[in-house]
Every structure is written in structure tokens, then in C-alpha cells.
Amino acid sequence: MNSTKKILKRPFNWVVFVFCIIFLGVFIFTFMNAKFYDIPIGQITSIENKSTSQITDEHHNKDTKHKEQLTIKILNGKYEGKTTTIQHQYIESQADSEAYSTNNKVLLHIDDKLNSAYITEKKRDSLIVAITGLFLLTVLLVGRKIGLQSILSLVINTIVVVLAIYIHNQSPSISLFGLMSIGIFISTILTLILVTGWQWRTLVTIISTLLGTFICVGITQLVIHFTDGSGIKFETMSFLTLPPKEVFLASVLIGTLGAVMDVAITIASGMAEILRRTPDISMTRWAIAGRNIGQDIMGTMTNILLFSYLSGSLPMLLIYLKNANTVTYTISMNWSLEISRAITGGIGIVLTIPITILLMQLWFRMRGANQ
Template sequence: MSVKTLLKRPFDWVILLFFILFVGLFIFTFFNETFYDTPVGQITKIENESTTNITDDNHNKDTKYNQTLTLKILNGKFKGQTTTISHHYIASQADSEAFSKHNKVLLHIDKHLDDAYITEKKRDSLVVMMTGIFLLTVLLVGRKIGLQSILSLVFNTIVVLLAIYLHNKFPSLNLFMLMSIGVVLTTIFTLLLVTGWRWRTLVTVVSTLLGTFVCVGVTQLAINLTDGAGLKFETMSFLTLPPKEVFLASVMIGTLGAVMDVAITIASGMTEILRRTPDISMTRWALAGRNIGQDIMGTMTNILLFSYLSGSLPMFLIYLKNENTVTYTISMNWSLEISRAITGGIGIVLTIPITILLMQLWFKMRGANP
């Protein structure tokens, strides 16, 4: 199929325009230093001064590198000038970072250029590239549904950030309440955008919200009955908020996506079965919905578990490297994550019968016409 033939379809023009915009923005990131308030420098020369083998108290071995970096300032009042900076990093890069020639870095400069030091790499090119590839892939594979998914993702992100912003701006507002309102809004918007206004959309919205909030309620009940025993809330000790409130909000947000996926899968599957076999018995129809739920229940629970555990894997390894026991390491790093995964699994399991019952109820109220 030729390019000319492909571009006859309107949505292909959307993809082409997005690709052009993405490439243009990616190229722009290589020349956008003047738009930064933070000084930006480019490494033009690296001199290796010395290398030292180091060993800590727990016999962990590493290598320390001492370098002198020559940088050219690309913006600000020192633009065009050159300076040298002493840089030290270790091979594991646990608390430092290695740089290469031609890397662009963000700098902190007081009054004199000699006082400059590196704060971090300039990473906007990488961020734009990865974001663009992700969005372009979603559009190419999902097409219009992919575009709707992107809009949903943007909306959901804005809602969550807005809830956090409002809580920071007005501390008297309860964070859990704000997140609950956000969950309701994101659920309605996402399902309306993805599935359109259909009778099963209402069923999916209600079952998603019921599954999510029942899951949070069960979690709250379990915490009250056990007084939170086993949950390492001290890992959130730097928060100035009640840790249980933050934990429940995180459970609600984390559970929502999995519960929504289960609800929409069962509702869509049962709708299609009803459309193809309108004379199916109510019992058989409910059994089909249960089978669909059982097929996805295990995979969705695993997705939740792996998603939560992966984020704390680096800290998990650091604990083990410093001769902490496995049980202590798990309790300090994975206590809350495992709890979130388990409670999310409860939400997934509860959503299956809730969705099936609501589908049956709606069927009786509206008749067999899907």
C-alpha cells in the first residue's frame, strides 16, 4: 500500500502531523538552552586525574574516579565562557553520576563562574524521545482508540496532580477526600471516552467505583482491627500528613486501574456474548462472565504486585548490600507495596461478582437489547 493511499484516511494525517511535531520538538531540545533560567553547560573535555579502589564497612567494593571537566556555558550572563570543575563519582553511581564528553548539564552558579558545580544532566531530549515513541506507538496501534487513551491519560494525570496541589495549597482539605473525588471524575471520563455512552458504560462505571471503594473500605477495616500491625508506616516518616491517609489514597489510586480493566473486560465480554446468543439463559450468561473474570484475575493481580515491587527494588538491594537480613529488608521496603498489591487483588476479585450482578440487574431492567 503506497503512502498516498494511506494518507487518504483522515486519521493518518493526525499521525503524520504528530510525527512531524514530535521530530521538531526533539530537534528543538538540542538548541533550547536560551529558554532555561538555570545555567546550562556542555562538557568539552574530560581529564581523568586518579582512580581509587574503595571498600566500605560491609566489604562492598567500588571504584572512585576523580576527574576535571571542562565546560562551555551555553546560556545566561556567562554564555560563551569556559570553566573547569572537579568531579568525583563512583562506578556504582549510587550517590554520584558519570558524565561523557558532549553531555549537556544543568549548573548552579553563585556570583562567580569558578563557583559553578553540576546539579544534574540535561535530560529533556531523552524525555521527549521516550514520550514521543510511546505516544506514536499508541496512535499507530490503537488509532482512534489510542488517541482516546492518550486524552484519558492526560486528563487523569491532571486530576491527580490537581488534587495534590489543592491539598498543598489548602492543607485543611482532606487528601483522601480530594483523591476520592478525582477517582470518580477519572473513572467517568475514561470510560465515557473509551467506550462511549452505552448502557454497559454505566454498569462499568458503577462496578469500578464500587470495587475500588469496597476495596479501600476493607483495607480500612483491616487496619482498624489490627491497629496497622505489620504495616511499616515509619517508612513514610518524613511526611507531615497522617501516614494511614496517604496509604489509603495510594491504595485507591493503584487499585482503580486494575479494577477498571476487570470491569470493562467482563462487561464488554458479556455484552458480546448476549449479542451473539440473545437466547442464552441468565445462569449461563453469569457463568460466562465469571469465566472471563477468572481468566484475567491472576494476571491482573500479578501486574499489581510486580508494579509495586519494582519501584523499591534499588532500595531493597541496598539494604541487602549493607548486611540487613532478608526479612528485615522485605519488611522495610516491601511491607506497604505487598499490602497495596494484596488489597488491590481483593478489589479485583470483588469487582467480578459486582460487575456480573450489575449486568444481570440492568438486563432485567432494560431487556435483552444490548
């Protein structure tokens, strides 16, 4: 009983408790929020398998095709409470179709009559809330106060990026890259102040993050300019009505920032801790310690960038290979932009290491150090 009282007296524990209540309430709400949707929503009450057949395409890929009749109860709109049947077919690989189960809730498109209904996709808000809630709860429990600040910075960063895209969408004459640059500047400052607090090394981290990010993006822009983008498959973004190079550079800017910021804050914090524990350390030895920290994280951070970029295009890569495209053509069409982004981020990571070390030494000397 006394231990429970002690736990409840801690303000942060109340934050976690309130978050759990809100998370649980929102999660439960997603199971009964159909009436709040403008789009018709239905629940699959039964599935009748009509036929199953083996199919082979022109590239000799074998698959199994299922034809089903779905009975769906409408949960909202003018047809609420009514039931309809929909003919549905899918292949087991689910490359271009989706399998459904009983009790699944789905989003529907209905024209003039109920029997014209067809499924557009599954209703996935419950899954999204569950994954997001578990992620935020884990960050809170592990990071505690810093975790709360990290969540706040994540929200701010998301708002900044979305706002930049929204402004460009409303006023296409305004450069998307310019808007993203302003957003990155604001985001970096707010994020680092929230996560590390306002300390002397915070300013160093902000400057080194911005320098590392914009220098590597500038190098990329120069390379693209002098090579005319040779080898980068901008045609894979041909569906855009915007200049693909500008969109590519904006995406590089966003993707590089996270890795560069991580490197800058790791080196700055490590060097600050070394200085605190050994205040009589020489400047040369201090710089070597910072370089060693940078070398330890350089490879892993570059790999994180590479894997993060490549993982998103893996399904499309497999589809290309399944349709008898060569490995070189498949990689060039699907991984050209991703590999370019990863290489650019790697340059930013490498540049940020000496920039942060030099700025830490410069700041230390400005504070009156004689070493």
C-alpha cells in the same frame, strides 16, 4: 501515487502525520532550548581522568572510585559562552554519584562566581520527549481512534490527580483522600466514556469500577483501624508533613483504580459480546461465562499490580542488602507498603468480578429480558 493519495485522504492518517511532525519538532527543540531555562546549563567538552582507586566499605563491598576534571561550556545565563572546570568523582556502581560523558548537557548550580559551579544532574528532556513520543505514537498506531481517545483520557487523568494534589497543597485543611476520591470519580467516568463510548455497558462498567475500588479501600481502612496499622511501615514516610495513613490510602485508591477498571471493562465487554452472538443464552450460563473471563485475568492482573509496586523499590532493596541488613528487615522496610498496596488491589480485582457480573445481569433484566 494513488495509494499515497488514498492514505492522505484518511483523517486519522493526518492526525498521525501531524503528531509525528510535532514530536520531531519538540525533540529537535530540546537540543537547543538552553536559553529557555532559568537554571544554568553547561555542556561537557572534555573529561580528564585524575585517578582511579579501589575502595572497600565497612561491609566489605568493593567498588572502583574515579576522580575526574570536567571542562564545561556554559550555554545560558550571564556566563553564557564561558568555560569552567569542575572536579568530579564517582564510583562505578553509581549508587550515590553519576558518571558523565563528553557532550553531555548538565544542570548547574552557580553561586557568586563561575568557579563555584557544581553539577546538580543531567539534562534529560530529550530522553523524556523521545520515550513519551514513542509511547504515544505506538498507542496511536495500534489503537487508532481508540488510541487517540486513550491518550486524551491519560491526559485528563493526569490533570485530575495533579489538580487534587495542588488543591491540597494550597489548602492543607482539605482532605487529600477526599480530593482523590472526587478525582477518581470524575476520572473513571470520563475515561470509560472516552474509551468505550456511551453504551449500555459503559454505565455498568463505571458503577462496578467505582464500587470495586471504594469497597476494597474501605476494607483496607477498616483493617488498618482495627489493627492500628500493625505490620505496615508507615515510618518509611516519616519525611512527610501529612498523616501517613491518609497518603497511603490515597495512593492505594489511585493504584487500585487502573487494575479494577481493566477487570470491569474486560468482563463487561466480554459478556456483552457473548450476549450479542448468542442472544438466547441462559442467565446462568451467561454468568458462568463472565466468571470464567474473570478467573482468566484475575491472576495476571494481580501479578501486574505486585510487580509494578515492587519494581520501584528494587534499587533501595539492593542497597539495604549491600549494607548488611537482614533479608526480613530489608523486605519489611522497603516492601511493606508496596505489598499492602498490591494485596489491596488484588482484593479490588477479585471483588470487581462478581460485582460486574451481577450488574450486567441486573441491567439485562431491567431491559426486559425474560431469561
